[in-house]
Amino acid sequence: MTYRLTDDHLELRALVRELAEERIAPRAADIDATAEFPWDLKELLAQQDLLGAGFPEALGGAGLDTLAQAILVEEVARVDATTSLIPVVQKLGALPIMLAGSDEQRERYIPRLASGEWLIAFALTEAAAGSDVASNKMRAVRDGDAYVLNGSKRFITHGSVADVLTVFALTDPGAGGRRGMSAFIVETETPGFAAPRVEHKMGIRGSPTAELTFDDVRVPAANLLGGQGDGFKIAMATLDRSRLSIAAQAVGIAQGALDAAVAYASERTQFGQRVSDFEGIQFMLADMASQTEAARQLTYAAAAAVDADASDLPYWTSSAKLVAGDTAMRVTTDAVQVLGGYGYITEYPVERMMRDAKITQLYEGTQQIQRLIVARQLLARAGVAEPRRG
Amino acid sequence: MKIVVCIKQVPATTAEKRYTPDLRLDRAATEAIINPLDEYAIEQALRLLDAGAVEAVGYLSMGPESAGEALRRALAMGGDDATLVTDPALAGADEWATATVLAAALDRLAPDVALMGMASDDARGSLVPGAVAAKRGVPLLSYGAELALADGTTRIRRLSATGFDWIEAPLPVVASVTDQVGEPRYASLKGIMAAKRKPLETWSLADLGLDAAALQGAALTRVTDARPPEPKPPTERIENVSADEAAAKIADWLAARKLI
Numbered sequence: 001m002t003y004r005l006t007d008d009h010l011e012l013r014a015l016v017r018e019l020a021e022e023r024i025a026p027r028a029a030d031i032d033a034t035a036e037f038p039w040d041l042k043e044l045l046a047q048q049d050l051l052g053a054g055f056p057e058a059l060g061g062a063g064l065d066t067l068a069q070a071i072l073v074e075e076v077a078r079v080d081a082t083t084s085l086i087p088v089v090q091k092l093g094a095l096p097i098m099l100a101g102s103d104e105q106r107e108r109y110i111p112r113l114a115s116g117e118w119l120i121a122f123a124l125t126e127a128a129a130g131s132d133v134a135s136n137k138m139r140a141v142r143d144g145d146a147y148v149l150n151g152s153k154r155f156i157t158h159g160s161v162a163d164v165l166t167v168f169a170l171t172d173p174g175a176g177g178r179r180g181m182s183a184f185i186v187e188t189e190t191p192g193f194a195a196p197r198v199e200h201k202m203g204i205r206g207s208p209t210a211e212l213t214f215d216d217v218r219v220p221a222a223n224l225l226g227g228q229g230d231g232f233k234i235a236m237a238t239l240d241r242s243r244l245s246i247a248a249q250a251v252g253i254a255q256g257a258l259d260a261a262v263a264y265a266s267e268r269t270q271f272g273q274r275v276s277d278f279e280g281i282q283f284m285l286a287d288m289a290s291q292t293e294a295a296r297q298l299t300y301a302a303a304a305a306v307d308a309d310a311s312d313l314p315y316w317t318s319s320a321k322l323v324a325g326d327t328a329m330r331v332t333t334d335a336v337q338v339l340g341g342y343g344y345i346t347e348y349p350v351e352r353m354m355r356d357a358k359i360t361q362l363y364e365g366t367q368q369i370q371r372l373i374v375a376r377q378l379l380a381r382a383g384v385a386e387p388r389r390g
Numbered sequence: 391m392k393i394v395v396c397i398k399q400v401p402a403t404t405a406e407k408r409y410t411p412d413l414r415l416d417r418a419a420t421e422a423i424i425n426p427l428d429e430y431a432i433e434q435a436l437r438l439l440d441a442g443a444v445e446a447v448g449y450l451s452m453g454p455e456s457a458g459e460a461l462r463r464a465l466a467m468g469g470d471d472a473t474l475v476t477d478p479a480l481a482g483a484d485e486w487a488t489a490t491v492l493a494a495a496l497d498r499l500a501p502d503v504a505l506m507g508m509a510s511d512d513a514r515g516s517l518v519p520g521a522v523a524a525k526r527g528v529p530l531l532s533y534g535a536e537l538a539l540a541d542g543t544t545r546i547r548r549l550s551a552t553g554f555d556w557i558e559a560p561l562p563v564v565a566s567v568t569d570q571v572g573e574p575r576y577a578s579l580k581g582i583m584a585a586k587r588k589p590l591e592t593w594s595l596a597d598l599g600l601d602a603a604a605l606q607g608a609a610l611t612r613v614t615d616a617r618p619p620e621p622k623p624p625t626e627r628i629e630n631v632s633a634d635e636a637a638a639k640i641a642d643w644l645a646a647r648k649l650i
Contacts, residue, residue, distance in 0.1 A: 015576070
């Protein structure tokens with residue numbers, strides 16, 4: 001995969017960096033401490049058209065390519081991982097509509113999501129079905145011109161603040177999760193829907209991760225995405241693309257930690273010299289920088305694969321998420337080490353970044369799931385495995 | 391009703407400044423931005439545009455070709471069109487030459503209000519608004535905390551020692567505003583994209599009917615020396631003493647300088 005950064009990409013980076021440093025960075029510690037969703041920053045991103053960056057212009061978006069969207073997420077995540085999830089989840093939740101929705105469905109929902117009037121969440125995971133998506137239990141039963149949804153979801157990012165959800169439920173339990181699951185658009189004001197609880201988390205603490213319950217929620221049949229039974233396919237196609245955003249988020253977190261470590265090491269003196277004068281510290285900074293850059297380049301290449309709709313797209317996005325997530329964890333951990341005791345306290349941002357980094361190894365497919373996807377793609381090229389799980 | 395905001399591209403405020411051998415600022419070596427004080431003028435003009443008090447906002451800048459970037463950035467914040475006056479004969483222009491050129495360009499653009507920031511971040515002369523008004527023979531409303539337009543007149547609210555004054559003049563005027571206007575907006579993503587399609591015209595001195603020779607080398611003033619500021623003396627620290635003792639020492643320090 002090849003890509004090239006255009007002037008437009010650089011201009012977007014400059015725009016988002018300025019906004020991130022001036023308006024988002026000063027809020028990051030408070031968002032983490034209070035674990036409150038940053039509604040003000042959601043408004044700010046909406047005002048600057050950044051929630052609609054990737055949606056088509058005809059549907060109220062800015063029509064930017066996937067690489068530009070990755071840069072946007074990266075630059076926000078560089079100062080605050082929680083806030084970077086706002087555009088990430090807006091895209092994740094909308095992808096099923098973009099990939100499988102009808103014109104009517106797109107025209108009703110995408111402009112509202114692009115403007116930030118509505119927030120969306122992607123409701124796939126259940127308490128007993130995380131990596132094992134096909135074991136989902138939630139039911140949807142056809143009743144006249146509606147489907148009736150019953151069951152619950154867990155670990156749903158933005159589930160408690162969303163106005164609309166894309167929800168995955170079994171319409172044909174006998175056929176199993178792969179063939180019997182369907183995708184629906186559910187507006188959260190529908191009677192029977194509730195978000196009774198949010199999790200207490202280690203990182204991305206301002207981003208509400210909710211449990212959702214569906215008690216006889218009647219959804220118009222017109223809100224079925226694609227055909228009945230297309231749910232698993234839609235979910236996998238969504239995740240193949242959306243995990244690129246997580247790779248970008250991880251790159252941003254790593255860069256933020258690296259920048260903090262360089263700044264600290266250049267200012268702090270110990271034993272009569274700058275911390276950055278010690279070769280041992282220089283080696284750490286060099287490893288952090290080169291690994292972050294490698295993760296970034298792979299992420300950008302994967303973004304190009306998404307835009308090219310490459311046949312081996314999952315290979316690229318899973319590789320990028322795997323490498324970037326592990327890099328973010330390693331680089332943030334090393335940043336804490338460079339700052340020493342100061343790295344371990346909330347006076348500096350790197351301990352938060354270290355806690356935030358961990359989630360990039362877990363959500364939208366654990367690193368172990370990413371390895372399975374990469375291996376299957378690899379073996380498919382060798383002609384010994386099916387390329388896709390769906 | 392149209393406003394033209396005059397903006398200047400300046401080196402980033404925090405950037406280290408370098409001089410060329412002929413004592414001009416080395417603009418190629420430093421990151422360039424819109425003069426931060428001009429951003430308040432842009433914000434004021436765009437607020438009037440948003441409120442429907444004016445029909446159009448344009449931008450005017452005099453500078454090297456790279457100043458076109460500053461105009462694009464301004465267009466990304468809002469407004470309709472931009473004009474850049476650039477000419478090799480203008481290198482090293484002082485306030486007088488700048489005012490001469492801006493006045494000639496404004497004669498062509500014929501806005502109701504030519505709006506400016508209160509000073510430039512690099513030269514800080516604050517002379518250009520007054521000089522342009524004088525050259526055009528129109529009223530000057532300077533240092534406004536707010537600009538208001540109604541019924542063929544314009545007013546600025548200027549903070550004074552005792553409160554504020556409203557100062558009024560018939561259109562057209564030259565006006566300058568301060569940072570009291572309110573925080574300048576950020577360019578939005580769609581604003582940046584739209585700015586690429588907005589008209590940006592480039593004029594030379596000849597286009598304005600100005601004679602390079604009459605500009606006398608673009609400056610009546612001459613820079614004789616340029617030096618970085620002297621380093622500040624080391625900070626005196628009062629440490630490891632009780633709060634009472636520290637307060638007494640600070641008071642002594644201030645009293646010794648007749649500050650209290």
